[in-house]
Amino acid sequence: MPENNDLLLLFFQEVLPFASKLKKELAEYLKLKIRIKVMLKLPPAKRRGQQKLASDFLPILLTLSQSAGCQLGLGIIADDLNVPALNFVFGLASPRIKTAIVSYYRLLSTNEEVTFKRLLTECVHELGHLFNLPYCQNSHCVMFFLIH
């Protein structure tokens, strides 16, 4: 795992209550320096019903990461996401431009701790893609295929 990577953790529209806990866990687990930002206005994205096209958020994440001096960008969004070939995705990563997005639309639980654990797992999974980790067949592995 590269040691000198800085990550921009960008919250779209609202910062979740456990944002700083998420930052702390990701920083410790992945040995990253992390900066949190919020983008209050959602960038335009193609829609399919109420869903938005996940890949439309990656270019803005690249721009914002670069202007924040970060090599990696991870967006967190409330909206449900899709890609053309799948009904929905939990997230999407582009190892090429080192950006990823995670939706918590399908991760929400009435138990905030459960929501947090799901979100953390999904974030680690997408960041794993940025470090070019392959999928894993072990269902206990964070790189197990879970609709990205």
Ligand SMILES: [Zn+2]
């Ligand atoms: Zn994946």
